[in-house]
Structure formats: structure tokens, C-alpha cells
Amino acid sequence: MATRSLRGVHDVVAFIDSRTGIRGRAAIIWWLALGGLFLDAFSNSALSAGLGPMTRDMSLTAGQVALLTSMASWVALVFNPIGGWLADRFGRIPPLIAAKVLALAGALIAAFAPTFELVVAGRFFVGAAYGIDFAIAMALLAEFTPARFKSRLNTWQGIWYVAVSTNLLLAIGFYNMNVGDAIWRYAVGAAGVVALILLILQATLLVESPTWLARKERLEKAAESMTRIYKEQFVAAPESERVAVVNLANKGIRNVALIFRGTYLPRTILAATVQMGQSIQYFAVGWYLPIIALALFGEGDFVLATLGTLLFNVFGIIGGFLSPVIAGKLGLRRASAFGFGAVFVMLLILGFFFDSMPLWLAFIVPSLFILFHSSGPGANGKSLSTLSFRSELRAGANGIIGAIGSLGAALGLVVFPLLREQLGLGPTFLILSLVPLAAFIICSVIKWEPTRATVSPDEEVDAPQFASVTR
Template identity: 85%
Template structure:
């Protein structure tokens, strides 16, 4: 077997881009990274299906519900950039494993908590795990994905809704066990089982990203990783023959400034807009679908309301797994703009006709809301931030933009129960419709499209790291 010599990051990127699929050990790593996102969705939605029983079980006020449901997102707001910083400093794998430990701890504390305060404490750990994991997993996925398959990063959205539907099916199973209003404890506990399983699998099979290692000028380790992953012999070139990394960002927290300057600024604005807006609309509406379903179909039948929610989220699976194809055809930006426009229309319909909709329309409109969300902006915020920055900035950028998304999630989770109590569901939907409308306009104005870019961000020749003049940065790119 011939030995492949690695002279620099371009050799690593070129080899990965030349792959005709994501197979073998690389495929295992890719799906295990997605498995972490399954856990994030599973943990985040664990309270959703059982929120009604939990409210009765713990006699929660609307304020307590708002605090409890948004806690994980507020914590993720802080831990998104922390996770990104950890991954850019120490690598992708150690923080991913730490996230599983935190998720397991959070599930255990919440499942057995005798008081509201301890449930909140458990959700703190869940939020920390979610914040760390999401920023890093998406960066890892990008670094194992050949350029021709960039849009496949949107697969995470289908995984998200698969996790939500799994939670709903488990809720029906637990309900049939006659566990009463303690059903939410079983759902939260199940998330701990998933966390433990993923910890074992990721610790066993995952390998450090060779792209990150090469960007960090650790070419010997990059060669060892690639040998392990691709079952071919790789070696680092002699030091004198290596291609130096251009403008390597090594200043830790100061790297954050780079994504708000010059070439990267419009990319950051676009990704942040999509991330925050889709988070608000999903967590203010999609996450509360079990409660909305009860309002639509009546409080007397938990199974019917849960099945209604399951139907809504099946459309999320369809849209989520279709989003890769849609993004491949339209691009991430255009798919987001169209998706936001369609979501805006669905929210207006729900707002105006909520109390008068016939049963068949009450099924169709929320289902279409989830379909348009998951097929467009729901997936694209993470993918936009992941594909817009070079490797040593990628996880950190994901962390910052993910924190903006977590802020949107926290606001959505807090705003919905409070607005619903004060104004009713119809008016709440109309107010929330302003979010996708605004995002649609911004996505129509900024034209950056990473899936159509000529070269990977890891191969771009960026201007001086901390230059203040955007024109100077763009001139350097041309040279």
C-alpha cells in the first residue's frame, strides 16, 4: 500500500474532498457525532411531552414553567462559546465526551428530584451538555464531510425530529404503564440511558479531526488520525517540506474578533439571524406543540393529544431529512428565506383562525409549520455557521453563533407561556409571526452561500488576523 505524504492542511482537505462518500470509520464517526445531536434533542424535548402531567404533579405556575423550560437554553447560551473554545484549544473529542457526562448527570438529578429547584438544577447540567456538544459536533461533521456533500450537514435536523418523536412514543408507552403524572420522570430518565450509551460508543470509536490537527500544525498526529480513519498509510512530510498554515489563529478568546470583521462579518450576521430566528419560532411554537395539541384536541385524552403532536413532528422528520436535498438545490440562504416566509404564513393562519379552525385544518397547519421550519431555516443556521469559517475558528464561531441561537431558544421558551396566559394563543401566534418575517428579509439581502463557494474556508487566504480594514482583507483574498 502506497504511503500518502501530508505537506499541510490542503493535503488533508483535498483527500477528504476527494472521497466519494462518508464510509468506513469516517462514517461511524459522522453518525456518532449526529448521535450526540440526537441526545441533545432528546434531552431538550424530554420535558415537552410530559409538561402537562409535570405541571399538575409539581403544581407549577406559568412563571415556574417558563423558568424550567428555558433553563437549559439559558445555560447553553453560556456553554456554547465555552464548548467552542475548548474544542478549538484541546480538540473535538474530549469536550464531546464531557458533554455526555454532563447530560447523564442532568438526567439523573432531574428524574429523581423531589422539588422544583432540583429539577431546575438537573436542567442546568442538560443545558451545559447541549451548549458544549452542539458547537463541536457540527464542526466535527464539517471536517469529515467532502465538499460535494456539504448540504448533508442538514441531516442533523432530521435526527432532531427523530429524537422528538422517540420521546413522544416513549411517553405513550409510559402512559400505558399507568405511572400517572410521574410520566415526565421516565422521559427525563430515558435521556440518561441515551447519554450513557453514547458516551461508551464515542469513547470507543471516535478519532480526532485531522483537519483541526493540520490547521494546528500537528501534522504527525493528523497523519496518524487519517491512517486510523481511512485505513491507508499517511505520513507527515519532513519539516522543511511542509506548507505553513497561513494566518493561523492562535490567540484563544481573541479569535472571536475575527468572525466580526471583514470577509467574515456578513457570514456571521447571516448565520446568527437564521440561528436566532429559527430558535425563537421553534421553541416558542414547536417545543410547545403538546400544549398546543391539548388546546386543539381537548384535555381529556393524553394519548390523542400526544399522537397529534407526533403527527406534527413526523413532518419534521420528513422536512429535516429533505433539507439536505433542498439546500443542495437552492443553497442554505435561499432555502432559509423561503422557509421563513412559509412559516410566517402558517403563524398568521394559526393566529387569525385558531379558535375557528376545523379539526382537519388544526392538523394540517401546525404540520406545515414544522415541515417548512425543518426543511429550511431549522437546519440551516447550524450549517451556515459551520461551513463559513476555517477549522481553528469553526467550533468557536459555532459557539458564539450557537449562543445567539440559545438566546433565541430561551426567549421563545419563556415568552410563549407568558404571552399565552396574558393574550391567548391566537394573538401569541401573530406576535411571533414577526420573527420569521424579519429573518426572511435579512436572508434576502445578504448573499453569502457556503455550498456554492469555490474553495473551503480552510483553504482561503485570509488577510492579517486582526486587521481593522475590511478592504485590506478582501484585497488579500484576491492576491
């Protein structure tokens, strides 16, 4: 069997890019990373379907609802960059495993919490897990994805809506078990079960990213990872044959400054805009769809409102899994711009006609909101930040831009219940429509498109071709 010699990160990237698909152990790692994102969505939406019953169960005020629902996002805002730094400093796998431990702890604390304060404490751990996991999982996905399949990173958005829809189905099941207003505890507990399963699988099957190892000039370890993943023999080239890493960013957390300078600055602005814009519009509207559905279809029918929300999220699944195709044809930036524009129109319709819409339109407009969101900016914020930076900057950049997204999520989660209580749903939608409008304008002005770039973020100079020798 031919033994492949690794002279540097260029050889690792060239081999991965030469693959005609994501198969074998690489596919297992790819889908397990997506499984972590499933858990993030599942944990984040665990309170959503049961928010009405929980509000009654714990006699929550609007301020307490805002604090509880936004807690995970506020915490993720801090832990996004921490997770990115950990991944760029110590590798992708250890922080991913730690995130599952935190998610499990958070689920158990919240599910069995006797007081509001302990539920908030549980959501703190969930937010820490979410913040750490998302920045790293997207970086890991990028480093196992051949260049021709870059747009497949958007698959995470479809996974997100599958998780949310699973929560809704479970909520209906728990409701039929006659658990009363404690239904939210069962939903949070189910997130703990998912966290435990993923903890076991990821600890057993994940392999460290060879691209990250090679960028850190740890070629012997990179060769070991490549051998385990691709079932071919890889070795590190002799020292005299190795190609040094160009512009290696090895200053730890100070690498963050690089994404705000020179070539990277417009990429950072674009990715941050899409990330924050989609976070605000989703967490101010999409996350609260069970509450919106109750207002649309009747406060007294939990099952009908939940089924309506489930229908809305089916459009999210469709849009999420279509987003790789759309991004492949239009590019991440243009797909985001079109999505923001369409979401702006949907929010205007909801704002002006919320109280007078016929039932069929009350189903169609929120469904289209979710479809346009998930097929465009909802998926693209994470993918833009992941594909715009080279390997040793990638997780850190994801952490910073993810923190900006978490800020948007927290603002959306806080603003919606407060505006709704003060102004009503119609004016709330009109105010929120300004967010996708502003994002549409910025996406139209900045022209960076990573899926059309001729140079990979891992390759700041022309790379030599992959070397293969027989030993």
C-alpha cells in the same frame, strides 16, 4: 501500499474532499457525532411531552414553567462559546465526551429530584451538555464531510425530529404503564440511558479531527488520525517540504473577534439571523406543540394530543431529511428565506383562525409549520455557521452563533407561556410571526452562500494539490 505524505492542512482537506462518500471509520464517527445531536434533542424535548402532567404533579405556576423549560437554553447560551473555545483549543473529542457525562448527570438529578429546585439543577447540567456538544459536533461533522456533500450537514435536523418523535412514543408507552403524572420522570430518565450509551460509544470509537490537527500544525498527529480513519498509510512530510498554515488564528478566545470583521462579518450576521430566528419560532411554537395540541384536540385526551404532536413531528422528520436535498438545489440561504416566509404565513393563519379552524385544518397548519421550518431555517442555521469559517475558527464561531441561537430558544420558551397566559394563543401566534418575517428580509438581503463558494473556509488561498509518494 502507497504512503501518502501530508505537507499541511491543504493535503488533509484535499484527500477528504476527494472521497466519493463517507464510509468506514469516517462514517462511524459521522453518525456518532449525529448521535450526540440526537441526545441533545432527546434531552431538550424530554420535558415537552410530559409538561402538562409535570405542571400538575409539581403544581407549577406559569413563571416556574417558563424558568424550567428555558433553563437548559439559558445555560447553553453560556456554554456554547465555552464549548467552542475548548474544541478549538484542545480538540474536538475531549469536550464531546465531557458533554455526555454532564448530560447523564443532568438526567439522573432531574429524574429523581424531589423538589422543583433540583429539577432546575438537573436541567442546568443538560443545558451545559447541549451547549458544549452542539458547537463541537457540527464542526466535527464538517471536517469529515467532503465538499461535494456539504449540504448533508442538514441531516442533523431530521435526527432532531426522530429524537423528539421517539420521546413522544415513549410518553405514550409510559402513559399506558399507568405511571400517572410522574410520566415526565420516565422521559427524563430515558435521556440518561441514551447519554450513557453514547458516552461508551464515543469514548471508544471517536478519532480526533485530522483537519483540526493539521490547522494546528500537528502533522504527525494528523497523519496518525488519517491512518486510523481511512485505513491507508499517512506520514507527515519532512519539515523542509511542509506548507505553513496561512493566517493561522492562534490567539485562543480572541479568535472570536475575527468573525465580526471583514469577510466574515456578513457571514456571521446571516448565520446568527437564521440561528436566532429558527430558535425562537421552534422553541416558542414547535416545542410547545403538546400543549398546543391539547388546546386543539381537548384537554382531557393525553393520548390523542400526543398522537397529534407525533403527526406534526413526522413532518419534521420528512422536512429534516429533505433539507440536504433542498439546500443542495437552492443553497442554504435561499432555502432559509423560503422557509421563513412559509412559516410566517402559517403563524398568521394560526393567529387569525386558531379558535375557529376545523379539525382537519388544525392538523394541517401546525404540520406545515414544522415541515417548512425543518426543511429550511431549522436545519440551516447550524450548517451556515459551520461552513462559513475555517477550521481553527469553526467551533468557536459555532459556539458564539450557537449562543445567539440559545438566547432565541430561551426567549421563545419564556415568551410563549407568558404571552399565552396574558393574551391567549391567537394573539401569541400573531406576535411571534414577526420573527420569521424579519429573518426572511435579512436572508433576502445578504447573499453569502457557503455551498456555492469557490474557496473552502479552510482554504483562504489557493491550495497545492494532495501529494502521494511511495516509500
